[in-house]
Amino acid sequence: MLSGNDVMEFRNWLEWAGRYVILTHMGPDGDAIGSSLAMRHYLEGKGKQVVVIVPDSIPGFLEWLPGANDIKVFSDNPDACEELIYQADVICCLDFNVVKRIDKVASAFLFSKAKKFLLDHHPYPGNTFDVLLSHPEASSTSELVFHLICALGDYRKMDSEIAKCIYTGIMTDTGALSYKSNSSNLFMIISHLLDKGIDKDEIYRLVYHDYSESRLRLQGFVLCDKMQLFPDKSTALITLNDAELKRFNYNKGDTEGFVNMPLQIKGVLMSAFFREDAEAGIIKLSFRSVGDVPCNRFSSDFFNGGGHQNAAGGEFKGTMEQAVRIFIDGLEKWSESTEKCIGQLFVK
Numbered sequence: 001m002l003s004g005n006d007v008m009e010f011r012n013w014l015e016w017a018g019r020y021v022i023l024t025h026m027g028p029d030g031d032a033i034g035s036s037l038a039m040r041h042y043l044e045g046k047g048k049q050v051v052v053i054v055p056d057s058i059p060g061f062l063e064w065l066p067g068a069n070d071i072k073v074f075s076d077n078p079d080a081c082e083e084l085i086y087q088a089d090v091i092c093c094l095d096f097n098v099v100k101r102i103d104k105v106a107s108a109f110l111f112s113k114a115k116k117f118l119l120d121h122h123p124y125p126g127n128t129f130d131v132l133l134s135h136p137e138a139s140s141t142s143e144l145v146f147h148l149i150c151a152l153g154d155y156r157k158m159d160s161e162i163a164k165c166i167y168t169g170i171m172t173d174t175g176a177l178s179y180k181s182n183s184s185n186l187f188m189i190i191s192h193l194l195d196k197g198i199d200k201d202e203i204y205r206l207v208y209h210d211y212s213e214s215r216l217r218l219q220g221f222v223l224c225d226k227m228q229l230f231p232d233k234s235t236a237l238i239t240l241n242d243a244e245l246k247r248f249n250y251n252k253g254d255t256e257g258f259v260n261m262p263l264q265i266k267g268v269l270m271s272a273f274f275r276e277d278a279e280a281g282i283i284k285l286s287f288r289s290v291g292d293v294p295c296n297r298f299s300s301d302f303f304n305g306g307g308h309q310n311a312a313g314g315e316f317k318g319t320m321e322q323a324v325r326i327f328i329d330g331l332e333k334w335s336e337s338t339e340k341c342i343g344q345l346f347v348k
């Protein structure tokens with residue numbers, strides 16, 4: 001998948017560049033952390049000095065990944081992180097397409113004189129990169145790290161730690177190989193990762209069977225009391241406000257995957273999940289859809305958000321009631337669209 005001048009350019013940097021910073025998006029998921037750590041282990045194996053910086057936090061369900069414990073959190077120590085960003089020879093940007101996604105890290109990134117390398121699978125990458133490898137057709141950025149290592153001729157140098165990080169990213173970005181995962185090539189890659197010694201069943205358990213009791217009870221509450229269906233619009237919406245989250249001792253990451261649950265209902269083609277983030281003073285929006293239905297368009301049309309066709313997000317500044325109003329009005333507006341992909345939502 002990866003070849004040509006851009007890979008050559010990155011290969012040239014590897015000849016002279018000693019200090020690397022790896023950046024990924026705020027609210028990092030399994031692919032963000034998995035791809036960043038895989039890249040870090042790879043570069044360290046080549047004798048480089050590497051540090052991974054995330055804007056805000058590392059979710060608990062990924063703390064077992066090799067190297068997760070010494071990821072630097074920008075918001076914990078902005079000055080030291082900025083210094084690392086300014087001193088870097090190369091900044092590798094993984095799993096995001098535009099600087100808005102790195103939040104408060106953006107200004108240091110933009111001011112840094114380092115060479116800037118993007119490896120990502122989100123559509124519409126920005127233009128702040130010297131080398132840009134953007135492949136929206138890839139399952140995950142972690143898959144792209146695999147391709148990059150191979151394109152650089154280093155498949156033999158890939159060890160089980162790198163393989164573990166890559167598989168975690170592929171697994172979490174494809175819902176454990178249940179979407180965006182129909183390419184036979186992806187299964188070839190997984191087969192290679194197994195050859196490298198990963199235990200994929202254990203990785204599944206570590207990621208998905210790591211719930212607290214209150215998290216599982218929150219899931220029950222959501223399904224029973226908080227999921228609203230709009231059957232004539234093939235759509236579902238879940239909302240959780242701050243008081244509800246507190247009632248279930250909410251910890252960051254506890255609502256991961258909730259947005260996917262309504263898609264298990266026959267006929268539901270688009271699902272939204274709105275979570276109040278009282279600390280940040282926003283409502284965090286997540287959207288998922290099936291097939292041709294472009295939930296990233298719904299997010300950008302009505303909430304200035306974005307993402308992939310079947311997995312998108314955004315932020316809303318205002319009350320939950322206002323967000324829900326805009327959501328319902330948005331569905332009404334869309335119901336007038338003549339576009340086939342959108343029309344699928346509206347039961348005639």
Ligand code: 5GP
Binds near residue numbers: 029308
């Ligand atoms: P999630 O629902 O997992 O937070 O996000 C799903 C996808 O939506 C992400 O991979 C990303 O592409 C996109 N996304 C999430 N939050 C935002 C946001 O605030 N703005 C934009 N433009 N895209 C987002």
Ligand code: MN
Binds near residue numbers: 032121141
């Ligand atoms: Mn990803």
